[in-house]
Amino acid sequence: MSIGHTLLGLLEAGPRHGYDLKRAFDEKFGHDRPLAYGQVYSTMSRLLKNGLVEVDGIESGGGPDRKRYAITDAGITDVETWLSQPEKPDPYLHSTLYTKVVLALLTGRRADELLDTQRAEHLRLMRVLTTRKRKGDLADQLVCDHALFHLEADLRWLELTAARLGRLAEEVRR
Amino acid sequence: MTAAPAGSLLAATGLRKAYGSTDALDGAEFSIHAGEVVAVMGPSGSGKSTLLHCLAGIVPPDSGSIVYAGRELTSMNDGERSELRRTEFGFVFQFGQLVPELTCVENVALPLRLTGVKRKEAERTALHWMEQLQVEDLGAKRPGEISGGQGQRVAVARALVTGPRVIFADEPTGALDSLNGELVMQLLTEAARSANAAVVLVTHETRVAAYSDREIVVRDGRSRDMERIV
Ligand SMILES: Nc1ncnc2c1ncn2[C@@H]1O[C@H](COP(=O)(O)OP(=O)(O)OP(=O)(O)O)[C@@H](O)[C@H]1O
């Protein structure tokens, strides 16, 4: 995810201080990984340098960075472009697992065990997400569902690969 | 043959069942604790339904042991087993389990009526479970007049109405879209947990299995406990 674009988008709703931006980000998007303060300030100084935000005021006293940021017209255009462009689908997410499976077959190890281990790991995460979804609000549900559908697709691949291990082994060793 | 894990409500070891030359079960194991939800997954034809039928005392295995609450199922007679199914177990299947001629509340109350509970009391208990499954407004309708997802929730209410200690569910969401399937799973697991009923859940959908506490995979009639892997 582009943190720069996300922070810009948050600013489009109105000027905010750096610490306020971090809080808004964590609340809406940072369920698993809250932003580090350092990340916020380095991102903001990059956006400032590129003319996508400007300093709207400085609070007196207090912490290290009390700047209030506002989005510029160029910033709004940047958010607009980002939102209108599709994300590149990533069909190679599983190249690591595929590599592991092939290597296991090549070296005479148990590829089925490897797949089962991965399956158990995926399922464990799916259970955690399902629990979070059950207890959460609609935003939690949507975020978790997205992850769950992806994990489900991975699991289908794991299952299909497990069913084809015999043939794959023949081809790999040829 | 390994011993059943201590403290389990229902446990099976060394289950074998052949249909002609097909080994539907080939040394399968299973165990579940009170109030636990266990998903049974695996490819089509691997023996999931056969395992469920054996555990529920519907199909006798050729060999192996099934112990429910300290009693060996395989040495009970047919009468004792069907008594057990009526009083201790509840069932949910993929399709067609509601009696089309009866209203929904009558369907849910039916298992109680069969054990001799008076109509009024049976329907009061039925309504309680229909509320848990969010289908209390459908009481007067017949199964043909409600959606598939609603029908499954009525079926779950019916499975819970006798206060069973184990619910057997074979692909309970198999005919539903994902939104309705998840609603059924959410309400089923919540209701079962609140009643401290265990659930044996056969499903091929991982998102459905994710509502369980634990998963086993059946392949070629043999079972594998995924918890013990990592
Ligand atoms: N009553 C029966 N008579 C003959 N063969 C049967 C019978 N029931 C099951 N089998 C066979 O036993 C094997 C296991 O069947 P089972 O129904 O348990 O599979 P399953 O895992 O539930 O499959 P699915 O996911 O398709 O429902 C299959 O090969 C099936 O054809």
Ligand SMILES: [Mg+2]
């Ligand atoms: Mg089946």
